[in-house]
Amino acid sequence: xxxxxxxxxxxxxHRLPLWGLMALAWLVPGLGHLLLARRLRxxxxxxxxVVGFVTGILLxxxxxxxxxxxxxxxxxxxxxxxxxxxxxxxxAARLGEGVVTAISYEYGNTFxxxxxxxxxxxxxxxxxxxxxxxx
Amino acid sequence: xDHLFLMLLHAFxxxxxxxxxxxxxxxxxxxxxxxxxxALGLGAIALGWLMYPxxxx
Numbered sequence: 001x002x003x004x005x006x007x008x009x010x011x012x013x014h015r016l017p018l019w020g021l022m023a024l025a026w027l028v029p030g031l032g033h034l035l036l037a038r039r040l041r042x043x044x045x046x047x048x049x050v051v052g053f054v055t056g057i058l059l060x061x062x063x064x065x066x067x068x069x070x071x072x073x074x075x076x077x078x079x080x081x082x083x084x085x086x087x088x089x090x091x092a093a094r095l096g097e098g099v100v101t102a103i104s105y106e107y108g109n110t111f112x113x114x115x116x117x118x119x120x121x122x123x124x125x126x127x128x129x130x131x132x133x134x135x
Numbered sequence: 136x137d138h139l140f141l142m143l144l145h146a147f148x149x150x151x152x153x154x155x156x157x158x159x160x161x162x163x164x165x166x167x168x169x170x171x172x173x174a175l176g177l178g179a180i181a182l183g184w185l186m187y188p189x190x191x192x
Contacts, residue, residue: 041155048152055144107141114145118152125156135159 011037018130025126027084029119032126045122052115053086061108062098063090076109082116146175 013021013035025032030046033039064076081087090096096112099105128134150172154164 044151044155048148052145052148055141059141104141107138111145114149118149121156 011035013037013126013130018127021130022123022127025123026082026119029084029086029122032122033129036126036129038129049083049115049119050086052111052118053083056108056111056115057090057095059104059108059111060099060102061096061105061112063087063096063112064109076113079113079116079120082120083112084119087116142179143176146172149175
């Protein structure tokens with residue numbers, strides 16, 4: 001490095017092991033980007049996922065768990081688990097049990113599933129940023 | 136809540152998400168946001184109209 005030129009401090013996320021960073025990105029929506037000093041993106045992603053998840057819960061959607069004999073429920077469970085801490089908090093508070101007879105049930109499911117899948121995409125995005133594939 | 140509103144809210148969230156995920160510049164994000172939002176919103180309405188002659192029996 002040339003004399004007098006100081007290297008920019010590395011974001012906290014770069015000092016964490018990659019698996020740890022990805023786990024945190026999964027657990028808290030937007031945290032991966034925040035730790036990599038992408039503050040605006042972190043805020044927007046967190047807001048989008050939280051709004052989607054909360055809307056899904058308010059619409060009587062279901063946090064689907066695997067059901068024997070229903071292969072699609074396994075995929076839905078993976079998508080729902082993608083919401084990270086939101087999923088566990090909602091389960092702990094006995095929310096997201098779903099009201100099949102509610103007119104908004106399928107809408108709620110759609111919001112819950114997309115919130116989880118978007119967060120899973122963020123985990124992959126965090127990985128790409130951390131390894132330098134993406135800005 | 137109104138079904139159309141819920142559909143537009145869903146389209147809005149997805150459009151914002153992908154605009155920030157895939158685009159870096161402010162202008163590009165706006166362009167991409169509107170493209171995806173309109174495609175989802177108008178596409179769903181168009182699909183609804185196309186399905187209109189085929190009611191569930």
